Amino acid sequence: MTSLWELYITFFKVGIMTFGGGYAMLPILQREVVENKGWATEAELADYYAIGQCTPGVIAVNTATFIGQKTKGVAGGIIATLGVVSPSLLIIIALAKIISNFANLAIVKNAFAGIRACVCVLIFNAVCKLWKSSVIDKITFIIFLTVCLCSLILNISPVFFVLLAAISGIVIKQVEARKK
Amino acid sequence: MIYLRLYYEFFKTGLFAIGGGLATLPFLNNMADTTGWFTRGQLADMVAVSESTPGPMGVNMATYVGFTTANIPGAIIATLGLITPSIIIILIIAAFLRAFKNNQYVIAAFYGLRPASTALIAAAGIGVIEIALFNEQNTGNFVSFLQSANIKAIVLAIIIIILTRFIPQTKKWHPIIFIMISAVVGMIFHFAGV
Structure with a gap:
């Protein structure tokens, strides 16, 4: 039985290991939440990211609330979210007091240039894992390709793609059902 | 009362910024202009620090802006303001999904x-x-x-x-x-x- 404390500590760890936005959190979530704890599947993570991208708020917080809620109900949702934001509070408060120009230090700039190179590989690996549970046939492959290219070329909000993809899913399944 | 105002401003940001940490930036720019708590120049530095520290960027920014405005209580209140709308909205959606998880339209949408x-x-x-x-x-x-x-x-x-x-x-x-x-x-x- 998962305790609220375990949920808090796990999401505290996820928060502290996330460098960048919600996308950088994905490889950490796959390791900690899917592989180590088994609280969600890869497919469910894809669902949470889809919803997290088209609902208000920071994606990392939306995803934490989802997984917490699934594991331990409403209290779980709140505790997981508090866990994921706690490291930010501690680290920013500590840093702001010591140095205000932290981001301009040469050593910090160099370290983060290295971390960014690593994070783009980790996101690529994370996408490969999600691919296995989301791109399962020709139609889903076409949806993947269309959305990926369009969102790279056009400057359109992800909300539009998420809604369109959901509607396409419903229409395609209806058409398939009619054929049978 | 600065704490209430801080909570309200970040609640608004959390409610209307869709699509991740950087989506909060226009709201923070607006906050700089309307409240005078910090300048846009300070905000640029805060974005750099938020990108260079562990934790989701959007949360880091809320904490940093809150801290600059009203010290440690400010940091906590701004962060809570930012995450409150997310928690409420996601809990409602999660309950809805649980109720309709075997619905054929929900399955097809996913x-x-x-x-x-x-x-x-x-x-x-x-x-x-x-x-x-x-x-x-x-x-x-x-x-x-x-x-x-x-x-x-x-x-x-x-x-x-x-x-x-x-x-x-x-x-x-x-x-x-x-x-x-x-x-x-x-x-x-x-x-x-x-």
């Missing part, structure tokens, strides 16, 4: 949603590649783009691809180990060129 979600993350990842592996000063044509390649970062990325995908012993390592190694490599080999 059939279409999952590849789209993966595609959006892939596209965001490609955006990170541009920032991480290429320098900013290219003029837009293909040749200058290739010339702007950060060779050291590309070599590191290739090594990490090999370690995380092809070598059985290192494949199992926790992602944070690769992040830490990359930070050290970046410091030793002056990846940012400073």
Whole structure:
């Protein structure tokens, strides 16, 4: 039985290991939440990211609330979210007091240039894992390709793609059902 | 009462900023203009610190702005303000999904949603590649783009691809180990060129 404390500590760890936005959190979530704890599947993570991208708020917080809620109900949702934001509070408060120009230090700039190179590989690996549970046939492959290219070329909000993809899913399944 | 105002301003940001940490930026710019708590110049520094510290960027920004405005209580209240709308909205959606998880329309919607979600993350990842592996000063044509390649970062990325995908012993390592190694490599080999 998962305790609220375990949920808090796990999401505290996820928060502290996330460098960048919600996308950088994905490889950490796959390791900690899917592989180590088994609280969600890869497919469910894809669902949470889809919803997290088209609902208000920071994606990392939306995803934490989802997984917490699934594991331990409403209290779980709140505790997981508090866990994921706690490291930010501690680290920013500590840093702001010591140095205000932290981001301009040469050593910090160099370290983060290295971390960014690593994070783009980790996101690529994370996408490969999600691919296995989301791109399962020709139609889903076409949806993947269309959305990926369009969102790279056009400057359109992800909300539009998420809604369109959901509607396409419903229409395609209806058409398939009619054929049978 | 500054705390109430701070909570209200960040609640608004959390409610209307859709699509991740950077989406909060226009709201923070507006906050700088209307409240006078901080300047846009200070905000630029806060964005840089938020990107260079652990934790989701949007949360880091709320904490930092809150701290600048009203010290430690300000940091806590701003962060709570930011996450309150998310918690409420996601809990409602999660309850809805649980109730309708066997509904054929919900299943069909997710059939279409999952590849789209993966595609959006892939596209965001490609955006990170541009920032991480290429320098900013290219003029837009293909040749200058290739010339702007950060060779050291590309070599590191290739090594990490090999370690995380092809070598059985290192494949199992926790992602944070690769992040830490990359930070050290970046410091030793002056990846940012400073």
